[in-house]
Amino acid sequence: MDIFEVIRPGAHTTVQDGGRFGFQQFGIPVCGVVDPFAYRVANALVGNRKGEAVLEATILGPTLKALNQGLIAVTGGNLSPLLNNTLLPMWESVAVHPEDILQFKGVRTGCRAYISVAGGIDVPIVMGSRSTYVAGKIGGVDGRPLAAGDRLNKGEGTGKAGMHLSPDLIPNYPDHIEIRVILGPQDDYFSDGIEKLFSSPFKVSAKADRMGYRLEGNPVPHKGGVDKSIISEPSVPGGIQVPPDGQPIILLVEQTVGGYTKIATVISPDIGKVGQAKPGNRIHFRQVDLDESHRILNTEEEKIESIKMSLM
């Protein structure tokens, strides 16, 4: 069933789900949402239980006209959503009716908003996922970001309006963030550089997208006498590449291979925080060990599961 017509697509709005797994050996990155917490809550709010696809909007949100009755929720960064020119409460399921207009006035906090629909955004599944992979021209709507005039379908949904996330659980996406990392895989290419990575914050540059975030700050030097590049190898989402100029790049979900050394890797519960940072924001890296990272991951999973239970 039709749910939205795209009036204006926004800066970069794509259909995404939890990711495309199992094809990385063929050079196809996982893609999927950058902020899994906001995505999973968005689906839970509208009663979706099966990793349904949502819209991921970036900084400048889209303008969408509802074509049918439906139930939506907007989570993630606050891009100032309006429904029929009235402030739309975020992190809450809201009914929409034909001719309703959902639009976004501008970014206040964070960088990416998620728009879920009861039943999920229904686009063809390609290689096990609905996620848009722009460079590979697959997933979403014809493998590209939304364009004016696109019509989006939804699946069958059963959620109800008025479900909301407890306010104390809503992330506030501050402009200064702490990001936890594990050293490796190529931390042995650095000595003083490791201290440099943790001693002062880095600014998010204008070159920040779903492929990666280029940072600016005190350069992270390589150890003397080692190569500054490695034999090309696959990227891990969250990997922190250090090119020869010492300015780190955090790799995200649409990257495949790279030949720069990776000094450290962002722990998975913090990748969404990176994805909610926007140009000009500051990132402070903090080192954790593997055991600690697994405890954090466990706490994060328990938190999301309890949220899902509370919204059933």
Added chain:
Amino acid sequence: MYDKPRFLLAGDRGLLVEFGGAIDPEINRKVRQIFLSLEKTPIDGVTEAIPTYRSILVFYDPFRIHLETLKKEILDRESEPDKWETPPPETIDIQVAYGGDFGPDLEFVAHHNKLTVEEVIQIHTSGTYLIYMLGFTPGFPFLGGLSEKIFAPRLEEPRLVVPAGSVGIANNQTGIYPLDSPGGWRLIGKTPIRLYDPTGSPPILLKAGNYLRFKRISREDFHEIAKRYED
């Protein structure tokens, strides 16, 4: 090749298993052996594995398998390679129509190496190339085995659109563009074979660890094969 694989952490759910420090067919053979064992007899808790030139990137679910258990499993497999009965690698032929608008840089490559166009084609089609890994774009093969007689530098200004199927050379590498994309390789020909067909089965034609040869075809043959995909 290292005596024992090196284990490098790649975040909270990734383990990079490195078998050697060079681009080398022997090291890649080991990569293929262990990778195929993971496909044939998966380790419970391993969610995905990616073979590379000289390593395997293994993703795991830390709630299902402990890292030390995973390392031990891989070491066991590495120390008993014969147990896994790796099938011999396959060799796939890729038909290429050389030169003309399919290969606008063929004459440059010839001139650069003081060869004739015919000699470049002869050298390019006489090699057997190891598919070390796939990446960059879906199904793009990183190939080893290009003769140094036909090395050629990248374009100074990359093309905005290189058509899918284009076969190119960049320094000591040769490769095929699986889909229209920007690119700076010197283009010498084009294949009608689809390396990337998202709705096909399989969607990607090539597999890391196998071999590839280029076969010269005429433009008529090119169009004949291209037509088969449309029928």
